[in-house]
Amino acid sequence: MPDPDRGAPPEKGHLSPDDIAEFKRRASELGTQIDSVQAEKQAEIEEQQDRANRSRGMAYGLRMSTELVAAILVGGFIGYMLDTWLGTLPWLSLVFIMLGFSAGVLNILRTFKRMQSEIEAEKGFHVGKSVSDDDDR
Amino acid sequence: MPDPIYQFEVKRLIPLDVFGIDATFTNSALFMVAGVLLSFGLLMYASRGRSLVPSRLQSVAESIYEFVAGMVRDSMGEQGMKFFPLIFTFFMFILTLNMLGMVPGFFTVTSQLWVTAALALMVFVIVIVVGFAKNGLGFLRLFVPEGVPIYVLPLVSLIEVISFFSRPLSHSLRLFANMLAGHITLKVFAGFIIMLLGAGGAASAIAPLPLLAVLGITALEFLVAFLQAYVFTMLTCMYLNDALHPGH
DSSP states (O other): OOOGGGOSOOOTTOOOHHHHHHHHHHHHHHHHHHHHHHHHHHHHHHHHHHHHHHHHHHHHHHHHHHHHHHHHHHHHHHHHHHHHHHTOTTHHHHHHHHHHHHHHHHHHHHHHHHHHHHHHHHHSSOTTSSOOOGGGO | OOOTTGGGOOOEEEOOEETTEEOOEEHHHHHHHHHHHHHHHHHHHHTSSOOSSOOHHHHHHHHHHHHHHHHHHHHHOGGGGGGHHHHHHHHHHHHHHHHHHTSTTOOOGGGSHHHHHHHHHHHHHHHHHHHHHHHGGGGGGGGSOTTOOTTTHHHHHHHHHHHHHHHHHHHHHHHHHHHHHHHHHHHHHHHHHHHHHHHOTHHHHTTHHHHHHHHHHHHHHHHHHHHHHHHHHHHHHHHHHHHHOOOO
8 A cells, every 4th residue: 555645656776866855855854853852862961960960069078178177176185185194285285186187188188089089980081180171272 | 036046955855764864755856756757657658569660659769779779889899788778777867857857847856966976976886896897906907008108107097096086076067067057047047037027118128038048048958958968878888998998
């Protein structure tokens, strides 16, 4: 049964120039349609990833601030305890506050390193080192 | 102005004295029980069907499971799944309590330092116990980083020890401070609306401004409530990973 919508079936192996033009038009139309759908989906996916990254960035930010404060507090507390025990107030407190500060910075550096390796594993490049940006163009 | 701190007041509901220990049932305890029952009931109800094509509630429960399982596998590997029940419980407990706290008039249990401190200390003790049970004295390698020259080693070890002991503090402070600060901010901004409306005249005209702020802060607080549960759980995974592999 010939389909009335499709026009007359071509002769064996023969296409008229009109048919060829029609095929080409339809193919390119389909191509642009697929492209636009893909672009739309791509933007959607990228936006989702962006949102996930942003909230992860916020999670890391919230972590780092307390990391430093807690380490200084613990350092100061240990120093003060040693001071009251040995009767050397305020010297060990001062030393241990400095040590606590170093511990805090160390914690922050470790968190950052972890974050870096996470992003590296995900995107396949290293942040903080030769990432091309607007300046490079 | 309504007192923004009033919402954190622990009230005695049923006074109880167990052999000289004050075990009063407070509103804090009430909401903890409510949180446990809610999360338990919800998960049990969601997983009752166990159908291959999940219902809406079942897929929520499944995605929470996948989320926590992914977090555990990422940070500890497959052998970390032994701790999955513990970590999942922590996550559900904190998430439910944080979200319950977002309901107006409800008590926010996680804004009490002693609750978060108890949770953090639990993690701290578990890490130490697991660390020594798995590695024996090798757990102390945690304080001796590799490739450090011997003459600065005492100093570096001391810093590592302080860093280790700062963990429960930062672990508990973060959750507590974020929940406390968020709820106080909400209350203060909400108080502005009432104050402006009460002032009358031109002041009443700008009363919608703090209302908009409250709207935005509420959305942010929901995000923070989730993020804090996530951060707490992720750090628990990281610390447990240190206990399993001390020399990294």
